[in-house]
Amino acid sequence: MKHVTYTSIEGDSLGYWALLAIFGAIMGLAGIAFYMMEHHGHYISGMNNQIVWGTPHVFAVFLIVAASGALNVASIASVFGKPMYKPLSRLSALLALTLLAGGLAVLVLDLGRPDRLIVAMTNYNFKSIFAWNIILYNGFFVIVAIYLWTMMERRMNKHSHKAGVSAFIWRLILTTGTGSIFGFLVARQGYDAAIMAPMFIIMSFSYGLAIFMLVLMAAYGWTGRQLGDAVFHRLKNLLGVFVAAVLYFLLAYHLTNLYATEHHGVEAFILMNGGIYTQIFWLGAVVIGGLIPLAIFYSPMGKNRTLVALGAILVVLGGLALMYTIIIGGQAYPLILFPGKEITSSFYDGVINSYTPSIYEIGLGIGGIALALAAVTFAIKIMPFLPASLADSDVDPHHKTA
Amino acid sequence: MSSNVKKHDPNRREFLGKATGAAATVAIAPGVMLYSVAHAHVGESVKIDGKGASSENRWGMLIDANKCASDCNDCVTACHTENGVGTNDRPLTDPQWIRKVDLKDNQTGKTTSLPVMCQHCETPPCVDVCPTGASMKRADGIVLVDKHICIGCRYCMMACPYKARSFIHETITDQKEHAPRGKGTVESCTMCVHRVDAGRTTACAEACSKAGHNAIVFGNLNDPNSEISKQLREYNSAQIRADLGLNTGVRYRGI
Numbered sequence: 001m002k003h004v005t006y007t008s009i010e011g012d013s014l015g016y017w018a019l020l021a022i023f024g025a026i027m028g029l030a031g032i033a034f035y036m037m038e039h040h041g042h043y044i045s046g047m048n049n050q051i052v053w054g055t056p057h058v059f060a061v062f063l064i065v066a067a068s069g070a071l072n073v074a075s076i077a078s079v080f081g082k083p084m085y086k087p088l089s090r091l092s093a094l095l096a097l098t099l100l101a102g103g104l105a106v107l108v109l110d111l112g113r114p115d116r117l118i119v120a121m122t123n124y125n126f127k128s129i130f131a132w133n134i135i136l137y138n139g140f141f142v143i144v145a146i147y148l149w150t151m152m153e154r155r156m157n158k159h160s161h162k163a164g165v166s167a168f169i170w171r172l173i174l175t176t177g178t179g180s181i182f183g184f185l186v187a188r189q190g191y192d193a194a195i196m197a198p199m200f201i202i203m204s205f206s207y208g209l210a211i212f213m214l215v216l217m218a219a220y221g222w223t224g225r226q227l228g229d230a231v232f233h234r235l236k237n238l239l240g241v242f243v244a245a246v247l248y249f250l251l252a253y254h255l256t257n258l259y260a261t262e263h264h265g266v267e268a269f270i271l272m273n274g275g276i277y278t279q280i281f282w283l284g285a286v287v288i289g290g291l292i293p294l295a296i297f298y299s300p301m302g303k304n305r306t307l308v309a310l311g312a313i314l315v316v317l318g319g320l321a322l323m324y325t326i327i328i329g330g331q332a333y334p335l336i337l338f339p340g341k342e343i344t345s346s347f348y349d350g351v352i353n354s355y356t357p358s359i360y361e362i363g364l365g366i367g368g369i370a371l372a373l374a375a376v377t378f379a380i381k382i383m384p385f386l387p388a389s390l391a392d393s394d395v396d397p398h399h400k401t402a
Numbered sequence: 403m404s405s406n407v408k409k410h411d412p413n414r415r416e417f418l419g420k421a422t423g424a425a426a427t428v429a430i431a432p433g434v435m436l437y438s439v440a441h442a443h444v445g446e447s448v449k450i451d452g453k454g455a456s457s458e459n460r461w462g463m464l465i466d467a468n469k470c471a472s473d474c475n476d477c478v479t480a481c482h483t484e485n486g487v488g489t490n491d492r493p494l495t496d497p498q499w500i501r502k503v504d505l506k507d508n509q510t511g512k513t514t515s516l517p518v519m520c521q522h523c524e525t526p527p528c529v530d531v532c533p534t535g536a537s538m539k540r541a542d543g544i545v546l547v548d549k550h551i552c553i554g555c556r557y558c559m560m561a562c563p564y565k566a567r568s569f570i571h572e573t574i575t576d577q578k579e580h581a582p583r584g585k586g587t588v589e590s591c592t593m594c595v596h597r598v599d600a601g602r603t604t605a606c607a608e609a610c611s612k613a614g615h616n617a618i619v620f621g622n623l624n625d626p627n628s629e630i631s632k633q634l635r636e637y638n639s640a641q642i643r644a645d646l647g648l649n650t651g652v653r654y655r656g657i
Contacts, residue, residue, distance in 0.1 A: 041572035041585050048494035049568050052556040112554015112569060112586030119551050123534040130533035130557050186646060187527060187563030335565050337518070337642055338505055338657070345503040345518075346493065347565065354494075 004087045004395075005388045006152075009223050011381030016222075023374035030367020033360040034109045042112065045361050050353035051331045056110035058323045059365030062207065063103030063372060064137070064178055065200055066319070068171040069208020071096035071144065073235075074151075075171075078164030084231060084395055087387040088216070093148045093167070094385050095212055095376060097141060102372030104137060106364055129180050136174040143167050152383070175201045182326065189266035190330030195256060199249040203319065206242035210315035213239065215376060217309055219386060228392035230399065236308050240297035243315055247290045250322075266333045269352070270325060277329035280321045289318005328355055455540040460524075460623040460651065461593055462543065463607065464630050464639060465516055467656035469617035470610075472515035475502055477618065480609030481519075484594065486578035497568030499591045500606060505657070514657060517606065517618075520545055520566040520591035521642060522651030528558035528567065537588075543623075543651050544593045552587040559588060563643045566590045593620075593651075623651065 009016075037045055047054040074089035074096075076082050108114050124131045147167045150160035179200030185191040213235050220227040254271065257263040268274075270281055293311035301307045332353045337343060343350035380386055392399045481487070481500045489496045500519035506512070522545045528537045529545065536552035539545045547558075559567045567590040574583050580596035583589055594604040607618040621630030633639075639653040 038586075042569065043490070043492055043495040043571035047569075048571070049497070049559070050494070050565075052559040052569060112556070112588070113552065116551070116553045119534055120553050120555075123536075123551050125529075125532055125535040127530050128533045128557070130531060130555060134533060181557075185560055187561060187643070331560075335563060337503075337564065340508050341514075342506040342508060343503055345501045347498045347501040347503075348494075349501075349503050349518075349565065 006087075006090065006384035006386060007388045008382060008384045009219070009380050009386065011377075016377070016381070020374060020377055023370040023377065026370035027367050027374065030109075030364050030370065033363035033367070034114075037110070037360050037364070038114065044358065046356045046358040047361070048353075048355070050348050051328060051355040053327055053331065054110075054355065055324075055328075055357040055361035056106050056364050057327050058320060059368050060103045060107040060110070061178065061327065062320055062323045063099050063106065063368055065175060065204040066207040066211050067096050067099035067103060067204075068140070068175045068178075068201075069204030069206065070099055070212050071167060071171050072205055072208055073212055074147070075164060075168040078161050079168045083397065084234060087390060087395055088212075088231070089164075090148065090151055090385040091216065091219075091376075091380075092212060093144050093151070094379055095215060095372075096144050096171075096208070097148075098372040098375035098379070099208070099211065100137060100140060101375060102368040102370075105371055106368035109364060110361075129177060129184060133174075133177045133181065136170070136177050140167075140170055140174055143170050171204075172201060175204045182330070187335060188330060189263060189336060190270070190326070190333055193253060193256065195249070195253050199246075199253055202242065202245045202249050203322070206239065206246050206315060207319040209235065209239045209242060210312040210319070213312045214309060214316070215373070217305065219380060220390065223386075225386070226389045226391035226394075228390055228395060230392045230396035231390050232305065232308075233302070236297050236302055236311075239312065239315065240294055243290055243293050243297070246322075247286070250285070262339070265336070266330075269333045270329055274329060274332070274352075277325050277332060281325040281329070284321025285318050285325060288314050289321055293318070331355075455542040455544070455599075457541040458624060460543040461598055462522065462621065462623040462630060462651035462653065463593070463604065464619045464621075464633055464653045464655065466617045466619075467514045467516040467654055469615050469656075470515050470517070471613075471615060472502075472504060472513070474613055474615065476609040476613045477517050477606035478502060480605040481591070481594075484578070484597075484605035485581040485592070486576060486583070488574075488576065490572060492571075495569075495571035497570060497589060499568070499589070516654060516657060518564060518566070518642070519606070519652065520562075520593070521564050521648070522591075522593055524649035524651070526648065527561040527563065527646075531557045531561040533557065540595075542598075544595050544598070545590075546592055546595065547588055547590065549582050549584050549587050549589075554586040554588065556588060562590075563646055563648070 045054060071092055073085050073092035077085035077089045108117055120134060124134075126132075143163070144167050147160065147163040150156040150163040176197040179197035182191040183194050183196035216227065219225075254267060257267050270277055272278060293314050296302060296307050296311035332355060334350050334352065337349065387394070478500050485499060487497055487499055500517050503516060503518050505514040505516070522543055524543065526537070526539055526545050529539050533555060534551045534553055536548045537545070537558045538548060554569065556569055559569060567588050569588050570583060570585050573585050577583055581592065594602075597604060603620045604618075607620040610616060610618040619630045619633060621628040623631060623634070625631060634653060637655055639655050640657050641648070641650045641653060642657070
């Protein structure tokens with residue numbers, strides 16, 4: 001394999017600044033949405049005392065999960081020693097940092113008291129999975145930043161394997177922590193399943209790689225750099241494996257729940273008669289986010305890059321849909337205080353809880369995506385994250401010139 | 403040249419000195435005031451033995467659903483009046499520290515009415531999950547939220563099996579001094595901790611007695627001679643979601 005040359009992008013075209021301006025505008029709107037919710041209180045959002053985590057959490061958890069997944073490409077290179085992925089490692093680590101920043105920004109700005117962030121950083125209840133996550137997120141920033149440094153500073157290159165292994169282990173723990181936020185909620189019918197931790201890890205592989213591919217294609221397409229078929233098809237096939245694995249975990253998760261009679265109610269709700277949640281699950285998470293991308297990736301359509309990009313976009317949308325059914329669908333199904341009894345109260349006991357996302361919550365969530373992408377767009381201009389070429393002849397050791 | 407040299411300006415120095423003093427006063431005064439208000443209040447209206455919450459006590463309530471009238475809401479009204487829990491006519495987001503629930507057995511059709519509030523678990527899931535330690539349990543078993551370090555993440559609401567907690571969705575006015583609350587934080591039944599510390603019973607139990615139902619008995623579960631302990635020894639009682647093994651401080655009869 002030839003020596004890889006990394007260069008920063010020029011970033012002085014009208015298109016570049018327009019892209020940054022669009023991201024900036026979205027972040028501005030998200031800022032207004034944040035201000036409105038904090039000033040007036042959360043009653044203007046769609047959230048209430050029944051659905052306490054709403055659309056911002058869907059975006060935040062999705063971005064946090066995708067962040068750890070975006071690091072995978074780098075891990076494949078430095079942990080599993082696959083040379084073809086090595087040129088992609090810098091972008092992979094960068095994307096991991098920015099996606100996490102975007103997700104955490106949404107999470108923090110949706111707090112009832114975001115002004116007390118310092119309290120969250122200085123008061124720890126070590127039995128809380130949330131508290132573990134705060135430490136895991138901060139640690140992730142530090143470890144991935146060090147990993148990037150070992151990759152980008154020539155004198156530190158010899159340490160990049162160790163840093164890569166550390167980052168890989170850390171990211172597995174981090175996503176286990178994220179999944180456990182839900183998996184350990186024993187009181188809720190929709191959660192309370194240890195399988196959620198590994199399921200979130202496999203979801204992270206899929207969403208992180210889908211976003212990575214989209215960013216890679218955009219960056220190379222818009223800057224006129226070459227992205228060869230060797231790299232591209234390998235990433236596409238890998239994404240297909242991850243998408244299939246997510247479907248497998250979903251199957252295992254629901255089959256496990258279906259075996260226990262006490263969970264039949266919540267399973268029927270998500271899978272059969274939950275109205276919008278059932279539709280989002282089957283149509284959004286399974287068909288749009290799973291089956292259609294698989295059909296694209298593993299058929300002759302997989303040779304068409306536009307269709308593959310579409311498939312990656314569908315994986316992202318399907319991921320958001322799955323998060324929506326897990327986070328909001330899981331809360332919409334009522335808590336069961338008295339099994340075998342019909343319950344009514346003025347506090348919405350025993351009823352399917354209603355939730356309609358507000359414009360503020362959607363705005364805040366999309367703002368997190370804009371923040372992550374804006375940070376990548378800016379970073380690749382000021383530092384050499386991208387290889388000058390990913391043409392087959394540059395990256396594929398087995399490439400034969402025709 | 404000398405005209406360019408700035409002369410010492412006593413007024414400027416005086417101004418700076420005063421401004422610093424004023425700024426310090428503005429910064430410190432509210433804290434001092436809050437401190438004195440808090441302490442004055444405790445000294446005036448509440449008698450405290452100076453020992454604080456003790457693990458010698460475990461406060462609890464026994465609620466007899468057989469005595470609870472379906473059409474009576476007095477415990478709810480009393481609680482919300484006592485603690486200044488108002489309504490904004492937005493039922494989805496308005497807080498409820500205590501609520502009346504009506505049950506109908508799917509098999510037998512038997513109906514039951516009972517109040518549900520924070521069950522003051524011995525091992526509270528809300529305390530486990532709270533990242534900052536704002537959700538906490540006192541030595542005497544009362545589960546509370548420290549409003550000063552609650553960041554409003556609502557994880558406790560996700561974890562509570564009893565739907566006992568409310569998030570404050572909007573600005574609050576007319577708070578009671580003994581029940582501080584705040585927009586963006588989570589709250590729930592305090593078992594009228596301010597009354598308990600003063601040696602009194604809870605507002606809900608008092609209202610239930612006043613209505614003539616006597617369905618709520620408040621007392622010390624650790625004291626074998628207390629009325630609540632005697633009744634719990636004598637009659638069968640149950641915990642809501644006993645399967646979770648939380649050892650609740652609130653027990654029920656007739657459910």
